[in-house]
Amino acid sequence: MCLAVPHRIVRVDGNEAIAEIGSIKKKVRLDLLEDVRIGDYVLIHAGFAIEKLSVEEAEDILDAWKEIEEAQNEG
Amino acid sequence: MRAIPLKLIEDLRNLNVSRPLRFMEVCGTHTVNICRFGLRSIFPKNVELRSGPGCPVCVTPASAIKIGVDLALSFEKTIVLTYGDMMKVPGPTMTLADAKARGGRILSVYSVVEAIDLAEKERDFKIVFLGVGFETTAPSSAWAIKEAKRRNLKNFFLASFHKLIPPALEILASERTLDGFLCPGHVSTIIGLKPYEEISKRHKIPCVISGFEAEDIIIAMLKLIEMAEKKEYMAFNAYKRAVKEKGNIKAQELLKEVFEEEDTEWRGLGIIPKSGLKIKEEFSDFDAKIAFKIKDESVKDIPGCKCGEVLKGQIYPYECPLFGNSCTPEQPVGPCMISSEGSCAAYYRYGGLIEP
Amino acid sequence: MIKLDHGSGGEKTREIIERLFLPAFRNPILERLEDSGRMNGLALTIDGYTVKPIFFRGGDIGKLSITGTVNDLAVSGAKPKAIAVSIIVEDGFSEEKLERIISSMAKVSREVNAPIITGDFKVVNKGEVDEIFIITSGLGEIFYPQLGAEYVSAGDKILVSGPLGDHSLAVMGERYDVELPEGFESDCAPVLDLVEAITRIGGVKWMRDPTRGGLAATLNELAKATGKEIIIDEEAVPFRKEVLDFCEIFGFDPYHLASEGRFIAVVDREMVDEVLKIIKKHPGGELFKVIGEISQNEKSRVIVKTRFGGLRLLDPPRGELLPRIC
Numbered sequence: 001m002c003l004a005v006p007h008r009i010v011r012v013d014g015n016e017a018i019a020e021i022g023s024i025k026k027k028v029r030l031d032l033l034e035d036v037r038i039g040d041y042v043l044i045h046a047g048f049a050i051e052k053l054s055v056e057e058a059e060d061i062l063d064a065w066k067e068i069e070e071a072q073n074e075g
Numbered sequence: 076m077r078a079i080p081l082k083l084i085e086d087l088r089n090l091n092v093s094r095p096l097r098f099m100e101v102c103g104t105h106t107v108n109i110c111r112f113g114l115r116s117i118f119p120k121n122v123e124l125r126s127g128p129g130c131p132v133c134v135t136p137a138s139a140i141k142i143g144v145d146l147a148l149s150f151e152k153t154i155v156l157t158y159g160d161m162m163k164v165p166g167p168t169m170t171l172a173d174a175k176a177r178g179g180r181i182l183s184v185y186s187v188v189e190a191i192d193l194a195e196k197e198r199d200f201k202i203v204f205l206g207v208g209f210e211t212t213a214p215s216s217a218w219a220i221k222e223a224k225r226r227n228l229k230n231f232f233l234a235s236f237h238k239l240i241p242p243a244l245e246i247l248a249s250e251r252t253l254d255g256f257l258c259p260g261h262v263s264t265i266i267g268l269k270p271y272e273e274i275s276k277r278h279k280i281p282c283v284i285s286g287f288e289a290e291d292i293i294i295a296m297l298k299l300i301e302m303a304e305k306k307e308y309m310a311f312n313a314y315k316r317a318v319k320e321k322g323n324i325k326a327q328e329l330l331k332e333v334f335e336e337e338d339t340e341w342r343g344l345g346i347i348p349k350s351g352l353k354i355k356e357e358f359s360d361f362d363a364k365i366a367f368k369i370k371d372e373s374v375k376d377i378p379g380c381k382c383g384e385v386l387k388g389q390i391y392p393y394e395c396p397l398f399g400n401s402c403t404p405e406q407p408v409g410p411c412m413i414s415s416e417g418s419c420a421a422y423y424r425y426g427g428l429i430e431p
Numbered sequence: 432m433i434k435l436d437h438g439s440g441g442e443k444t445r446e447i448i449e450r451l452f453l454p455a456f457r458n459p460i461l462e463r464l465e466d467s468g469r470m471n472g473l474a475l476t477i478d479g480y481t482v483k484p485i486f487f488r489g490g491d492i493g494k495l496s497i498t499g500t501v502n503d504l505a506v507s508g509a510k511p512k513a514i515a516v517s518i519i520v521e522d523g524f525s526e527e528k529l530e531r532i533i534s535s536m537a538k539v540s541r542e543v544n545a546p547i548i549t550g551d552f553k554v555v556n557k558g559e560v561d562e563i564f565i566i567t568s569g570l571g572e573i574f575y576p577q578l579g580a581e582y583v584s585a586g587d588k589i590l591v592s593g594p595l596g597d598h599s600l601a602v603m604g605e606r607y608d609v610e611l612p613e614g615f616e617s618d619c620a621p622v623l624d625l626v627e628a629i630t631r632i633g634g635v636k637w638m639r640d641p642t643r644g645g646l647a648a649t650l651n652e653l654a655k656a657t658g659k660e661i662i663i664d665e666e667a668v669p670f671r672k673e674v675l676d677f678c679e680i681f682g683f684d685p686y687h688l689a690s691e692g693r694f695i696a697v698v699d700r701e702m703v704d705e706v707l708k709i710i711k712k713h714p715g716g717e718l719f720k721v722i723g724e725i726s727q728n729e730k731s732r733v734i735v736k737t738r739f740g741g742l743r744l745l746d747p748p749r750g751e752l753l754p755r756i757c
Contacts, residue, residue, distance in 0.1 A: 018610075022676035025610035029188060031218050032326045043264060043317055044680070046158070046208075047186025048215045051264045051323055053316050084739060113741015159753030163436075176434050183753050185607065185681060289739055404749045405442055415682065424746035426734075 006053055009040045019044060083293050088117050095121040096303050097252065098296075099388045101240065102259030103130030103416025104287055110425035112289040122300060125388030126418035128243050129259050131208045132160045133386060133410040133417050134341040137374040139236045140166030143205050146234075146367060147171070147179030150201070156190045157205035159183040163413045167374045187219040194223065194231040203232045203363045210265040213237040213352055214326040217333035220354065220361045232363035235352055238339060241270040242350035247387060248278035254303045255281040257295055260314045267322025271310035279308045286314040333358055340373055342410060343383025382409035385418050392419040399423060436750035440643025441687075443750055445652075464656075466639065467507035469573060474509035476500055477568040485532070485562055488601040489616025490691075492565055493532035497539040497547075498619050498691060499642065500569040505623040506638040506694050508578045508630065509571030511545035517566040518550070522557045532563065543621050545569065575630040580656035582636040586700040587725045589663065590707075592625055593618065593718035595646055596674040596688030603752075607681060615673055620692035628713040634702030640694045644748045647686040649695050650733045651747040660730045663723030663745065665737050687748040697725065 007019035007028065019028045019042065029048045030036045042049035100106055106126045109115060118124065128134050144166055147155040155171070162172045162183050175181040180200075184190060187204055194202040206216040216233055223231035240262050247253065258271055263284045271282040281302035285295030295313040302311065312318055330352070339351025354362040363369065380402070381395035392398050392411065402408040404420055411417035436443040453462065460468045467476035480496040490498075501511040516536065520529065540547050601617035604610075622640065629635055641649040646668065654661050670685050678685045698706050703721065710716040726734075733745035 021680055022672050023612040023615075024604075024673055024676045024680070026680065027608065029215075029218070032214050032323060032329065034325060043261065045211050045261060046215050047188045048218070050211065050214070050261065050326065051317055051319070111737075111743060112739055113735075113737045113743045114739065116741045117739065162753060163750065172434060172436070173432065176432055405446060424744060424749075426732075426742075426744035 006041050007044050007049075009036055009038055009042060009049075012036060012038055017049070019049070083290065084117050087293055087297055088119065090119045090297070090300060092119050092121050092300060093304060095123070096254045096300060097123045097125060098255045098257055098299055098303075099125045099127045099247065099253050100257040101127040101129040101244065102257075102262070103133070103414070103418070105257060105259070105285065105292065106130070106418050107416060107421045108287055108289070109292060110421040112292075113425075114289060114292060117293075118296065119300070122296075124257070124296075125253070125391070126385065126421075127247065127256075127388055128341065128344060128386040129209070129240065129262075130386075130411070130414050130416035130418070131212070131238065132158075132164055132414035133382065134238060134243075134344065135161070135164070135207050135236050135410070136340045136342045137166050138340070138372055139205065139207070139234070140164055140171060141168060141374060142234060142369050143171050143181070144169055144174040144179070146203050146363070147174050147181045148177065150367065152199060153201045153203060154180040154182065154193065154197070155203050155205060156182050156184050156193070158207065159185075160414050160416065161205060161207060163407070164410045165377070165407055165413070187215045191219050191222050191226075191228065191231060194228045195226060198230060201230050201232065201366075203234060203367070205234050205236065207236045209238055209240050209259070209262050210330070211261045213334070214265065214323075214329050217329045220333050220358050221329075223361055224358065229360070232361055232366050233354065234363035234369070235334070235354055237334070237352040238341065239336070239350050239352065241266070241274065242347050243341065243344065244271075244274050245278075246344065246347055248274055248280050250387075251278075253280060253388065255283070255299045257292075257299060258282050258284045258310070260284060260286045260291070260317060263312075263314065263318045263322070265323045265326050267318070268310045268312055268320050275308045275310050279306075281307055282310040284310070284312045284314045284318055286317065341386075343386040377408055380409035382411045382419070385411050392422040395419070439748060439751050440648055440689075441748035441750060444644075463579070464652075465507060465579075466503040467509060467571065469507060469509070469576075472573050472576075474504050474507045474571040474573055475568070476503040476507070476571075477566065478503065480565045480567070481561070482602060483561065484602070484605050485528070487605060487617055488611065490601075490619040491532055491535050492563060493535035494539055495619055495691060496565040496567045497536050498621055500567040501539070501543050501545055502622050502640045502691070502694070504569050504571035505621070505626040506640050507571070507573070508575030508626075508638070509573045510623065510627075511543055511569050511571045513548045513570045514540060514545050515568040516547050516550040517553070518563065519553045519555060519560050519565075520563045521555055521560050524554075524562060529563070532565075539621060543623050574627070575635070577633070578635070578637060580637060580653065583653070583657045583659065583697050583725055585659065585725050585727045587636060587697050588700055588703040588721050589650075589661065589723045589725070590696045590698055590703075591646070591669065591720055591722050592622065592693045592696070592716075594669040594671045594674070595641060595690050595693060596670055596685050598642075598691040599645070599688035600674050600677050604677065609677065609680070611673060618690050618692035622692060622694050625710070625713065625715055626694065628716060629696060629706060629710045629719075631709060632702070632705060634699040634706050635696050636699060637697040638694055640690070642689045642691060645685075645687045645689055646695070647684070647733070647745050647747050650745060653695075653697070654731045654733050657725070658729060658731045660726040660728035661723060661733045662726050663733065663735055665735050667720060667722045669718070669720055669722075683752055684746075684748075686745060687752060700724070
């Protein structure tokens with residue numbers, strides 16, 4: 001159910017935008033989000049941006065694990 | 076691709092688990108990725124991960140396929156569009172792909188946007204979109220209805236078979252056979268944490284929202300095991316980069332504006348109260364079920380097919396007597412074998428747990 | 432009823448060949464189900480081309496039709512000597528397009544020294560074919576006969592001649608309306624030169640070009656033909672980033688995407704280092720890679736070692752490639 005892939009927005013034109021994943025560019029719709037800007041990373045599902053990815057979180061998936069590990073060590 | 080720290084794999088493999096734990100991955104993409112990455116072979120011995128009902132194509136009742144087939148074959152100047160996954164799902168008479176081979180106008184698309192564009196271009200044709208999918212996909216169907224209204228496209232119709240995940244989790248949790256849910260990442264992107272928090276509390280079951288990279292799944296599993304061991308009955312977000320606590324409010328509002336909840340049939344699970352999305356009266360001009368006077372008749376499940384039990388996590392796909400015998404991706408009996416997200420297909424194609 | 436899936440090059444194609452065509456036409460050469468039929472030092476092959484769009488990045492249906500046929504001969508260890516062509520177009524088809532297409536055909540035919548010595552041209556009512564279909568047949572002289580599943584044994588290495596799936600992306604990119612980076616092209620090209628280089632010192636036991644159905648179909652055919660287990664290393668299989676990104680977006684499996692200028696070779700374990708040394712020095716051979724090997728197990732299947740050390744089956748494609756929502 002969850003094929004949704006992070007893309008970077010490279011052009012915005014109203015509720016339409018061009019998003020890029022790696023070197024491939026694709027038209028996407030922004031109707032499900034507020035205030036999407038060039039450079040934002042968004043999740044795309046079936047042609048629609050469904051969420052902006054927070055960059056700090058995206059930087060390191062493993063942060064979440066570090067937290068868990070620390071909690072376990074305490075426990 | 077980032078290399079996953081071996082330590083993470085070792086941590087999971089060697090984790091001491093005090094009692095047998097049975098979890099469920101709710102989402103079909105999790106099922107596929109767990110098989111594709113070969114992750115089952117690194118789970119601790121007494122941890123079981125069952126596959127759930129989160130493949131939208133699998134839980135769409137056979138009657139939906141029949142509706143698509145009838146629309147394409149019995150109505151003049153009508154084009155049926157749907158997602159690729161739906162094309163080969165067995166229906167009571169035939170698949171959509173069969174209907175296409177018989178001359179029915181059926182197209183598979185990547186996005187509902189293509190249906191709207193086609194409706195604009197082909198004004199003489201009626202364009203019917205078969206909308207399947209959960210909270211992740213339903214907002215785009217809601218958008219399509221509003222867009223058709225805005226552009227005055229009187230030839231666009233949606234047949235909504237959209238479904239909601241939390242009511243299905245309620246039913247599964249209430250059976251008390253599971254020790255935790257690995258929750259679907261992108262459904263959660265839309266709905267946020269609250270629905271899981273309620274289920275966790277009410278049924279004393281931990282919920283962890285997971286992303287789809289192998290790292291995400293391993294981390295979420297570690298957390299789920301920890302919570303089950305400590306009996307922490309709450310919802311934990313292990314996919315913070317894509318899931319906000321309150322979810323996508325704009326998408327939620329759009330869903331509320333266009334759809335209302337109704338009791339609906341899930342293949343294998345029966346009728347689940349308030350788990351379906353029906354087009355509101357205000358938008359009924361675009362409701363294919365009304366425009367084409369479709370009666371949504373329940374179709375009996377196929378004899379011998381255990382997709383229902385697979386979708387509830389009661390059995391593993393290979394425990395179904397048809398699995399790999401009379402039911403294969405070439406000759407599927409039930410939907411779980413044909414959908415790319417179906418548990419049976421994932422086990423069949425990737426081999427589940429491979430014995431060297 | 433015949434469905435699109437039956438023509439997709441995957442399991443369904445195999446199934447219908449075994450159920451319908453083999454019993455009707457059965458003979459010892461056809462039974463081998465190889466890319467060409469081989470007899471009396473000659474190899475004969477035929478293929479129909481229906482690609483849409485007919486012009487794509489890095490080629491067109493004409494270039495593809497000659498390349499595909501000469502490649503089928505090359506991986507059968509044969510040097511193409513002559514080609515026969517049948518072209519069917521619909522009423523109203525553009526003459527300018529036809530000219531471009533046949534000039535690409537002529538170019539490849541000259542390049543590999545295989546003249547088109549006979550042909551046929553038909554025009555049908557509009558809609559009876561979609562623009563243009565081309566059928567090409569090639570006759571080749573076998574220069575390397577010791578190829579076949581029966582030569583393959585445990586420990587042999589599996590080589591691929593370069594990144595896979597570029598052709599599918601060049602074609603599907605247009606169908607799915609994505610913008611590909613400047614310079615990205617189909618890999619569509621004759622492989623004869625590389626096949627001649629790699630077979631020079633022997634040791635090559637089996638070859639196939641991973642066209643329709645991709646690496647997954649090719650390796651599953653090998654597993655079926657040999658009855659052996661094949662193990663490949665996920666991290667070793669070369670794909671361009673564009674191909675992987677495209678698969679991410681639409682939910683395709685890169686192992687199912689077609690190449691039209693690559694081939695897979697099974698090479699004797701004892702000789703693989705020597706063979707690699709030679710081919711890497713050959714122009715265009717730098718991209719060769721070992722991706723896996725034939726295992727000791729007599730289980731007819733293909734296994735992928737994932738980057739996490741997990742194991743999974745490499746599934747043959749099961750029909751038309753369709754985008755997924757989920």
